[in-house]
Amino acid sequence: MQSHPDIERILFTEEEIHARVSELAAQISSAYANGVTLIGVLKGSVFFLADLARALKIHVRIDFLSVTPFLPAGEPGLVRIVKDLDSSIEGQDVLLVEDIVDTGLTLRYLLRALNERHPRSLQVCALLDRSVRRLADVPVLYRCFEIPDRFVVGYGLDYQQRYRHLPYLGILKSEVFRP
Ligand code: IMP
Numbered sequence: 118m119q120s121h122p123d124i125e126r127i128l129f130t131e132e133e134i135h136a137r138v139s140e141l142a143a144q145i146s147s148a149y150a151n152g153v154t155l156i157g158v159l160k161g162s163v164f165f166l167a168d169l170a171r172a173l174k175i176h177v178r179i180d181f182l183s184v185t186p187f188l189p190a191g192e193p194g195l196v197r198i199v200k201d202l203d204s205s206i207e208g209q210d211v212l213l214v215e216d217i218v219d220t221g222l223t224l225r226y227l228l229r230a231l232n233e234r235h236p237r238s239l240q241v242c243a244l245l246d247r248s249v250r251r252l253a254d255v256p257v258l259y260r261c262f263e264i265p266d267r268f269v270v271g272y273g274l275d276y277q278q279r280y281r282h283l284p285y286l287g288i289l290k291s292e293v294f295r296p
Contacts, residue, residue, distance in 0.1 A: 121280065124270075124287035129262060131284040134272060137261045138165070142172030145212065145242070145259060152176030154209045154236075158227065159183040159200065160281065161216030164273040165244040165261075169214065180204055184223060194222025194252070198230065211236040212259070216273050217245040221253035228255065245269065245286070262286075268294045 120127050129137075145153065152175050157166040159181050170177050183200035211231065218224055224241060231239055242259035249266050264286075270276050271283030276294060 120285070120287055121283055123280070123290055123293045124283070125290045127285050127287045128264065128269060129272075129286045134261070134286065135168070138168050139172050141242070141259055141261055142169055142174075145169075146174040149175055149210055149212075151210065152178070154178040154180065154206055154211045155214050155242075156202065156206070156211055156231070157181045157214045158216070158223075161273045161275065162214045162244070164281075165216060166214045169242070178204075178209070180206075182227075184227065194220060194226070196223050196226050206231065206234050206236045208235070208237050210238045212240055212242045215241060215243040217247060217264075217269070218243045218255065218257055218260075219247050219250050221251050221255040224255045224257075225253040244272070245274075268296070 155166055155170055155177060157163060170179060180202045182198055182202050184196040185199045187195040187197060213227060213231065215224060228239065240258040241256060243257050244261050246257055246260045246263050247266060248263060267288045269286055270280035270289050271286045273281050275281045276289055
């Protein structure tokens, strides 16, 4: 496949992503026979959530929230919700849908915040898991792919708001990515 000139190499093709999302959806459909509430963390999880939801064979509710880091002086991993859910999740079986779990600090904050709203259950479904960089011990029950310690873009993931639209997941060239 012809990739974007800023991409060093493709990690997962569109076909590989599709196949893995279908597998995960089958697993989730059997685990949540009574339906599930998917909560997408904007914006990185949008493409993943849209594909996952369409592959589910159960009743599905969808809601979104958005977080932003506390900058510049706060502790690393301190985030706050800037767009909250539209509806209550009390008594519902909730799956938090993330693009990537890296340090796990964002997820730890979100799990605490959402648990205070008394869902019946709360689990995590992540497109990517980069567990080598984990700082917070967070439970990721469903994951599509484990990835190496490189910055990844595409299929929703961005670098400076670019590359989200790429249909595959790829490693950004180091001359483009300046951490
Ligand atoms: P964490 O709090 O360190 O787990 O970071 C989670 C957030 O950082 C993710 O939801 C992404 O928005 C962003 N992020 C971390 N690694 C990458 C990457 O490789 N590509 C794009 N975004 C990333």
